């Protein structure tokens with residue numbers, strides 16, 4: 219039997235969205251605070267490589283599946299709702315409504331004692347942007363669940379990897395001058411991710427009769443324009459030249475954000491649309507239950523400095539890119555070529571490399587990001603741009619770390635699906651494609667003791683369009699995959715020679 223008073227047994231917390239930006243960071247905080255943690259994910263493989271992986275229970279569940287949810291909730295004291303379907307297109311509200319309802323029912327039936335949800339700070343306005351209206355609706359559904367619920371409402375969260383922070387960072391860094399919508403002068407109350415996490419942990423132990431929303435915000439209230447200028451100053455950039463015009467619609471602005479920043483258009487759009495509102499906390503009642511730390515809440519400048527330090531040190535624990543983009547394939551590579559009754563197209567190449575397997579592996583593990591893909595750079599860039607125009611991630615997600623990879627990491631438009639250190643890297647494509655695609659890069663030693671580099675591009679087409687796509691790109695395979703294999707092998711040999 220668990221208790222609420224920190225007595226005999228620790229509380230069990232269910233963290234949904236554990237692959238996401240907030241969920242992935244909340245898990246270690248809960249562990250440090252003495253909770254037993256169950257991390258929920260649609261694809262638990264994506265949690266491999268997280269430092270906390272072995273310290274938690276992992277459960278596979280889709281929050282839209284009542285049976286899976288019921289199993290995930292069994293024995294749980296506090297259930298964290300850190301899920302959204304932003305980026306899934308115009309029906310995201312409906313998905314979020316369904317997910318919240320299923321979650322509310324499952325929590326009540328499992329006897330969960332508290333739900334904690336992180337939603338969006340919003341004004342009292344009747345007409346909110348679709349994103350904020352949906353976040354409010356989810357809060358209302360959870361509050362009506364019959365389970366005591368704490369809805370924390372935050373505006374822009376400042377932390378390395380947060381979608382809204384990365385949007386601001388890239389816009390400021392890449393555009394010394396910009397034409398912007400008028401609502402850039404609306405006031406916003408950002409909050410540092412560390413303070414969000416402190417509140418999320420703190421409200422788990424609220425008294426049972428507290429079931430309500432709490433506005434949470436940092437000590438500064440700024441306009442988006444001021445945030446960009448202060449970011450520029452902290453990052454050592456010249457002040458940005460910002461001219462506002464009355465005509466720039468959120469739709470146009472988000473297309474622009476999708477092109478200039480790594481945040482894909484479908485995710486950027488609802489976030490940009492929400493900037494038409496002033497988002498400032500209307501109360502600070504949370505302080506009565508979760509007191510400020512002795513040094514106070516982190517201000518905007520300090521939060522940006524911390525976030526930038528993490529980016530520079532390649533220490534970004536989780537980011538918006540950690541979550542699966544909606545519509546991306548989620549099935550692992552079919553080991554059986556007859557999987558799903560379809561056919562697999564494979565471009566397979568093998569080559570002996572005059573280097574040790576370790577040297578070859580170091581080059582394999584370093585692919586993508588600023589290093590690139592060892593072949594026809596312009597072709598990759600154009601394909602990335604095309605992907606972004608169709609709402610995919612393109613090449614701009616880069617890598618989390620310059621030399622190391624973990625399962626679940628984004629690498630440009632790929633995601634690491636499998637790693638056997640020293641032997642095999644399997645990447646699954648998350649670009650917009652009429653089919654599913656993987657790239658495998660492997661190193662092994664043959665019977666004669668030679669190092670062999672094996673490269674496989676695998677494609678499972680969807681329908682006729684999928685087949686046509688494969689035939690259309692086949693003429694480029696020599697340049698793209700052949701070049702990649704040759705140049706990657708040469709890089710390994712160069713590395714061996716330099717050693």
Ligand SMILES: NC(=O)c1ccc[n+]([C@@H]2O[C@H](COP(=O)([O-])OP(=O)(O)OC[C@H]3O[C@@H](n4cnc5c(N)ncnc54)[C@H](OP(=O)(O)O)[C@@H]3O)[C@@H](O)[C@H]2O)c1
Pocket residue numbers: 234235236237238239240241259260261264279280281282299300301302303317336337338339353372373374375380381382383537538539540541542543
């Ligand atoms: N980041 C911010 O700046 C910010 C600001 C204010 C409020 N918030 C709120 O904080 C919460 C968490 O946001 P975030 O930034 O951490 O989002 P995120 O990084 O995009 O993560 C979203 C998570 O939701 C999961 N998910 C989506 N649909 C699911 C389903 N049907 N079943 C199970 N899991 C599902 C995703 O799992 P997969 O990996 O399987 O896709 C992913 O782990 C949201 O409620 C958001 O509104 C965030």
